[in-house]
Amino acid sequence: MKRILMLLSLSITLLGCSSDDEIRQNPYLPHLNFSVQFDLNLPEYNQLNFSGNKFITRNYGINGIVIYNLNNDQYFAYELTDPNHIPQACSALTVNGTAASCTCGDGNVYNIITGEQTAGTGEYMLQPYRAEKRGNVIQISN
Template identity: 75%
Template sequence: MKQFFALFLLIFTFLGCSSDDDLRRNPYLPHLNFSVNFDLSLPEYNQLNFPGNKFVTRNYGINGIVIFNLNNDQYMAFELTDPNHVPQPCSTLTVEGTEAVCSCGDGNKYTIITGQQIAGEGEYSLKPYRVERVGNVLRVSN
């Protein structure tokens, strides 16, 4: 009987485990694997050498990424697809100052500083990407 109880407890423990990422996985946005380097010594990325500046590229991610320099030690990178829509032409976000704006008519707006939704409807914030600075190079990946 003790063996049955121990086995039951072990199975229950394994089945009950899940990560927060699984619980909060966005059903609208596909998961992409990529890694890209941005050399901050190149003129194209020069604005990322100064806190409060951003860089937008449409070459990576689903509909592009935005990188924001918070303080030269912390950089934020987010997907430029509205996380509260299935990807479609209107869900491509445009960056206006420090806000990413959706054109699907629902008023969705997000801050590119934290990724949080600041207007509109939905339960998901912007999809974040990892940013690592090594010397003069930013590596953005997921």
């Protein structure tokens, strides 16, 4: 009888739990599929050869992407659209140093190294893209 009660209790506990592994989809930003490579041998991307530097392109993503070189082995890439707004003219982020800010009037500011919101209102962090360095090429994809 004890065994049956223990199994019943365990079953109820397992069925009553929800998964914390579920990733919340941002309702404001559309999902994009792309892959682009940046050859660090080209002069246009030279600043990405040095730790602490960034490169911004408006040719990919929704309103562009920013790539940040943390330590020559680890790179971060984020969407340059405020993740707490429907894409519009004011939600295109402007990068100054390591801060990315929008002009929608709510004071939203994000850190381009961590993606975290540092000022303003909202529940979403910057949308990250996969950044991988292979030799002298950085591949950014989603």
